[in-house]
Amino acid sequence: MTMTREHWVGFLMGALDENERDLVEQHIANDPRAADELDQLRCHLDLLADGLDEAAPPVGLASRTCAVLDNPHLFAEVLDTASPKDSNAPQPKQRDAFESIGGGRTAFTFMDMLVAVGACVAAVAIFFPALASSRLLATRMQCENNLHQVSLALQQFATNSPDHRYPGISVEGPLSLAGSYAPKLMDAGLIQHADTLQCAVNKNDLNTQPIPTIAQLENAPPEEVEKLQQSLSSVYNYNMGGMVNGNLLAPAMRGLSNLPVSSDVVLWEDGKIVPQGHADGRANILFDDGHVEYLAVEDIPTSLRQYFLNDKGEVAAGVNEDDAVVANGMAHPIHLSHQ
Numbered sequence: 001m002t003m004t005r006e007h008w009v010g011f012l013m014g015a016l017d018e019n020e021r022d023l024v025e026q027h028i029a030n031d032p033r034a035a036d037e038l039d040q041l042r043c044h045l046d047l048l049a050d051g052l053d054e055a056a057p058p059v060g061l062a063s064r065t066c067a068v069l070d071n072p073h074l075f076a077e078v079l080d081t082a083s084p085k086d087s088n089a090p091q092p093k094q095r096d097a098f099e100s101i102g103g104g105r106t107a108f109t110f111m112d113m114l115v116a117v118g119a120c121v122a123a124v125a126i127f128f129p130a131l132a133s134s135r136l137l138a139t140r141m142q143c144e145n146n147l148h149q150v151s152l153a154l155q156q157f158a159t160n161s162p163d164h165r166y167p168g169i170s171v172e173g174p175l176s177l178a179g180s181y182a183p184k185l186m187d188a189g190l191i192q193h194a195d196t197l198q199c200a201v202n203k204n205d206l207n208t209q210p211i212p213t214i215a216q217l218e219n220a221p222p223e224e225v226e227k228l229q230q231s232l233s234s235v236y237n238y239n240m241g242g243m244v245n246g247n248l249l250a251p252a253m254r255g256l257s258n259l260p261v262s263s264d265v266v267l268w269e270d271g272k273i274v275p276q277g278h279a280d281g282r283a284n285i286l287f288d289d290g291h292v293e294y295l296a297v298e299d300i301p302t303s304l305r306q307y308f309l310n311d312k313g314e315v316a317a318g319v320n321e322d323d324a325v326v327a328n329g330m331a332h333p334i335h336l337s338h339q
Contacts, residue, residue, distance in 0.1 A: 012042055013323035044115035126335075136279055137233040140294060143264055143277075147286040150236060150262055151199065153190035154181075155290070158253035160188075167262065168250030169240050169317070169333050174217040174225045178240050179232025179329025183214050197235045199264050199277040211235070236286075237263040237308075239326050242318035248333055249321060259288040260307045260326045267328055268315050273308055285326070 009138045010016045011024045030108045031223045158164045167181040174180075185191045194211045209231035212220075220228055239261050251261065264283040265276040275283040282296045285307065310318045317333035318325050327333075 009041065012038070042229045048136055109216050140278060140282075140284065143284045144292045144294065146196050146198075146200070147236065147262060147284055148290070149191070149281045149293050150185075150291045151292075153185045153288055154261060155253060156190050157188060165250040165252045165254065166239070169238075169248065171248050171334055174220070174229065175214065176332055176334075177229055177232055177329060178327040178331040178333070179229075179235045180214075181238045182211050182218070182232060182235045182329070183217065187209060187214050199234070199236065209234070216247060229330070234265065235329045237266055237326040237328050240317045240331065242321040242323050244321060248317050252321065256288040257270065257291065259322075260285050262286040262287050262322050263307070263326045263330055266308055266326070268308055 007024055012027050016024065020108050028038060148313065154166050158166050167184040169180060170176045182197045191197060197211065200275060211231055212228040217225065217228055225260060240250055241250045263285040264278065266283050267274045271311060277283055282294055284292050284294050286292050307324065309324050310316055312319060315327055316325065
């Protein structure tokens with residue numbers, strides 16, 4: 001058996017059992033150096049024993065301790081009193097911009113929030129112009145589609161006419177407006193829905209002002225005619241025809257690619273062509289051969305600006321059949337002119 005310091009201490013303190021004590025005594029008898037080591041260890045233990053003074057605990061310590069433990073508030077006060085009040089003690093760490101708000105590795109940080117806000121701002125800056133552009137394109141395409149339907153209706157009307165002409169505009173009376181072509185197409189069953197005759201930008205106005213029938217316009221009392229005619233102000237522009245031998249003739253269907261038949265609402269104001277409805281200042285123009293072009297005013301050559309004025313510079317019927325004037329729904333073929 002190998003002797004360790006624990007065996008020597010246990011032997012000196014009388015903590016070994018009988019067999020272990022016999023083994024230690026036998027080892028001491030066989031090894032003189034072991035006896036010397038044991039004597040040195042005994043001296044050290046005696047020094048420790050001499051330095052310990054027995055002291056009795058204060059009277060009532062146990063009862064006071066139990067009372068403190070039984071009273072949570074008193075226990076908290078004792079702990080607070082025992083806490084050090086060192087002004088140099090470490091203070092709670094201040095949260096910086098990069099520290100986790102939730103305290104965990106995966107929590108949302110203040111910088112994360114700033115990045116998210118910045119991303120939202122960037123998304124808005126990109127999204128809204130794109131949204132506006134998509135809406136502009138949608139209304140443009142809707143108007144183009146409407147004008148294609150108007151073209152089919154006009155061609156069908158002309159096909160059914162003996163002289164293959166589009167709807168004519170009266171010189172006087174309640175049907176003496178460019179927009180009177182609209183009720184004629186609807187009465188003939190060639191256009192089923194009124195909003196097909198109006199730019200998609202303003203179609204909601206048409207819902208509140210339905211297009212009247214020819215009978216309503218012709219039979220309405222004079223004081224109501226103007227109100228009914230007002231609903232024609234929002235329909236697409238229309239070719240009012242041309243004067244031939246003092247008579248106003250409706251435009252003939254000739255399949256020409258440069259003869260305008262209809263367009264988005266375009267006005268002549270203060271000596272300028274002013275497209276209405278589309279935010280980019282352009283207008284869809286329907287031609288006699290059925291194709292539609294989306295043109296800006298500056299893209300229309302001077303000679304082609306006669307789309308909206310006759311050869312006399314008037315918003316009125318053309319001076320001949322080749323002088324096409326596409327006028328807004330409230331234009332009169334004779335009396336309304338550009339001064």
